Amino acid sequence: xxxxxxxxxxxxxxxxxxxxxxxxxxxxxxxxxxxxxxxxxxxxxxxxxxxxxxxxxxxxxxxxxxxxxxxxxxxxxxxxxxxxxxxxxxxxxxxxxxxxxxxxxxxxxxxxxxxxxxxxxxxxxxxxxxxxxxxxxxxxxxxxxxxxxxxxxxxxxxxxxxxxxxxxxxxxxxxxxxxxxxxxxxxxxxxxxxxxxxxxxxxxxxxxxxxxxxxxxxxxxxxxxxxxxxxxxxxxxxxxxxxxxxxxxxxxxxxxxxxxxxxxxxxxxxxxxxxxxxxxxxxxxxxxxxxxxxxxxxxxxxxxxxxxxxxxxxxxxxxxxxxxxxxxxxxxxxxxxxxxxxxxxxxxxxxxxxxxxxxxxxxxxxxxxxxxxxxxxxxxxxxxxxxxxxxxxxxxxxxxxxxxxxxxxxx
Numbered sequence: 001x002x003x004x005x006x007x008x009x010x011x012x013x014x015x016x017x018x019x020x021x022x023x024x025x026x027x028x029x030x031x032x033x034x035x036x037x038x039x040x041x042x043x044x045x046x047x048x049x050x051x052x053x054x055x056x057x058x059x060x061x062x063x064x065x066x067x068x069x070x071x072x073x074x075x076x077x078x079x080x081x082x083x084x085x086x087x088x089x090x091x092x093x094x095x096x097x098x099x100x101x102x103x104x105x106x107x108x109x110x111x112x113x114x115x116x117x118x119x120x121x122x123x124x125x126x127x128x129x130x131x132x133x134x135x136x137x138x139x140x141x142x143x144x145x146x147x148x149x150x151x152x153x154x155x156x157x158x159x160x161x162x163x164x165x166x167x168x169x170x171x172x173x174x175x176x177x178x179x180x181x182x183x184x185x186x187x188x189x190x191x192x193x194x195x196x197x198x199x200x201x202x203x204x205x206x207x208x209x210x211x212x213x214x215x216x217x218x219x220x221x222x223x224x225x226x227x228x229x230x231x232x233x234x235x236x237x238x239x240x241x242x243x244x245x246x247x248x249x250x251x252x253x254x255x256x257x258x259x260x261x262x263x264x265x266x267x268x269x270x271x272x273x274x275x276x277x278x279x280x281x282x283x284x285x286x287x288x289x290x291x292x293x294x295x296x297x298x299x300x301x302x303x304x305x306x307x308x309x310x311x312x313x314x315x316x317x318x319x320x321x322x323x324x325x326x327x328x329x330x331x332x333x334x335x336x337x338x339x340x341x342x343x344x345x346x347x348x349x350x351x352x353x354x355x356x357x358x359x360x361x362x363x364x365x366x367x368x369x370x371x372x373x374x375x376x377x378x379x380x381x382x383x384x385x386x387x388x389x390x391x392x393x394x395x396x397x398x399x400x401x402x403x404x405x406x407x408x409x410x411x
Contacts, residue, residue: 001017001018001019001025001026001027001047002017002018002026002027002028002029002031002032002067002068003015003016003017003018003067003068004016004017004018004046004065004066004067004068005065005066005067005068006065006066007064007065007066008064008065009055009063009064009065011046011055012046012055012065013048015049016046016047016048016049017046017047018032018044018045018046018065018067019045019046019047019052020044020045021035021036021042021043021044021045022035022042022043023043023045028070028103029067029068029069029070030070030103030106030107030128030130031128032067034128034129036063038057038059038060038061038062039059039060040059041056041057041058041059042056042057042063043055043056044056044057044063070103072097072099072101072103072104073099073100073101073116074097074098074099074100075098075099075100075113075116076100076115076116076151076153077100077113077115077149077150077151077154078149078150078151079148079149079150080217080218081148081176081178081209081210081215081218082098083210083212083215084096084098085214085215086210086211086212086213086214086215086218086342087212087214088214088341088342090386090387091385091386091387092379092383092385092386092387093387095385099112100112100113100115100116102117102121102125102130102133103130105130105133105134105135106130106131106132106133109134109276110134111134111135111136111174111277112133112134112135112136113135113136113149113151113154114135114156114157114160114161115149115151115153115154116153117160122160122163122164122167123167125164125167125169126167126168126169129168130169131168131169131170132169132170132171132172132202133164133169133170133171133172134171134172134173134174135161135171135172135173135174136173136174136176137157137161137173137174137175137190137194138174138175138176138178138182138190139175139181139182139186139190140157140158140189140190140193140194141186141189141190142154142155142156142157143155144181144182144186145157148178148181148182158193161173161194161197161200161201162197162200164200165197165200165201169200170199170200170202171197171200171201171202172201172202172203172204172205172273172274173194173201173203173204173205174204174205174207174274174277175187175190175191175204175205175206175207176207176208176209177206177207177208177209177221177225177229178209178218178219179209179219179220179221179222179225180219183225183228183229184228184232187206187229187232187233188232188236191204191206191233191236191249192236195236195240195248195249198240198244198248199244201248202273203248203249203250203270203273203274204248204249204250205249205250205252205273205274205277205279206229206233206249206250206251206252206255207252207254207277207278207279208220208221208226208252208254208255208258209221210346211345211346212342212343212345212346213342213343213344213345214342214343220345221254221255221258222258223258223259223260226254226255226256226258226259227259227261229251229255230251230255230256230259230261233249233250233251234251236248236249237249237250237268246270247268247269247270250268250269250273250274250279250280251279252277252278252279253278253279253280253281253282253283253309254278254309254348256282257282257309263282263283263286264283265283266280266283266284266287268283269283272284278348282310282313285313285317285402286313286316288401288402288403289313289316289317289320289402290320292320292321292324292402293324294324295324295326295406296326296410297325297326297327298326298327298406298409298410300327300331300369300370300409301331301332301366301367301368301369301370302327302331302332302333302368302369302370302371302372302409303332303333303334303335303361303364303366303368303370303371303372304317304318304332304333304334304335304372305335305336305337305357305360305361305371305372305373305374306334306335306336306337306349306374307336307337307339307347307348307349307352307374308336308337308338308339308347309347309348310336310348310349310374311334311336314334315334317334317402318332318333318334326406327409333364333366333368335360335364337349337352337356337357337360338356338360339351339352339353339356340353340355340356340359341353341355341356341385341386349374349376349377350374350376350377350385351385352374352377352384352385353384353385353386353388354384354386354388354389354390355386355388357373357377357384357390357395358390361392361395368394369394370394370396370408370409371392371394371395371396372396372397372398372405372408372409373390373395373396373397373398374397374398375397375398375399375400377397378397382397396408
């Protein structure tokens with residue numbers, strides 16, 4: 001049964017429980033959303049604590065209630081390369097929650113390991129049509145996966161993937177490349193194994209292992225390994241494109257930046273299935289910059305702050321804006337922010353703290369009218385990774401659209 005937190009319907013008291021919709025038991029918010037089809041009549045069973053009653057909702061009549069969020073499952077694994085192990089104290093509380101819940105995967109694209117999945121879970125996923133799901137595979141070798149995850153259930157990965165696919169669930173898989181472990185011949189085998197499950201496996205993203213200054217025993221991907229990995233993935237990508245008419249496997253943007261290679265064209269990414277996994281973001285920015293056309297000139301002095309890895313592409317934007325006479329060359333600066341919180345090995349913008357942004361601003365000698373921060377550096381409450389916010393009218397987080405950003409720069 002699902003507890004009702006607030007109610008604006010006089011027929012439903014607060015703190016009642018929603019038992020069923022059309023005789024289908026409701027366990028959590030996912031089932032509530034799935035079975036609460038507003039296009040038809042619904043027979044809703046409510047338990048007030050004193051009695052149980054049925055309430056009939058007409059087509060297009062909204063159920064004016066808020067229901068409790070479920071308790072999400074925590075991770076049962078103990079991966080030595082887990083990024084949470086590399087977090088210092090004092091960050092946003094939710095960052096320390098080791099989620100491994102298929103509901104979060106469906107709702108928000110979180111990657112899950114499948115080590116805590118049961119036959120009942122698979123049946124429920126199929127019944128609620130929770131597709132697609134996002135899976136952290138890393139390796140399809142049973143022994144290696146057990147060693148990586150430190151969980152005996154991890155070796156059953158191919159069985160779980162097949163069971164989900166047999167139930168018409170599409171999967172987007174992730175392979176974290178760990179030097180000396182999941183690289184080379186191992187990554188070839190993993191991708192080859194996963195490709196045999198196409199189209200159930202709809203995409204495969206290969207990303208480099210992350211490392212902070214607090215995480216010991218993890219080796220970063222070198223420039224040489226980045227280049228070798230790109231060569232491997234490109235060849236498999238070419239084969240799959242010939243066989244399946246899509247590339248299927250894609251390298252993270254970080255590999256190309258580390259290797260010093262050009263970012264692939266948009267056609268490489270097909271429909272960008274793993275964009276939120278850092279695969280294709282840079283290409284989208286480059287293409288948005290390329291198609292910028294004549295614009296009304298703006299006044300003011302601007303500072304764009306970014307991460308070290310994104311710096312060359314934001315400099316490209318700066319030069320384009322100058323070429324289009326949108327802003328004078330002397331009135332726009334692009335500066336990369338050093339990550340003192342996590343260390344120099346972390347070069348992505350989403351992990352820059354408010355403190356590091358603020359310190360970079362203080363170190364600048366100019367008085368700016370607008371200061372632009374990267375679009376993925378805050379949560380929904382505008383909190384940075386260190387839980388802080390900005391109290392500076394000049395500072396704003398960039399919209400994801402370049403056109404929207406340029407509107408914000410208009411004084």
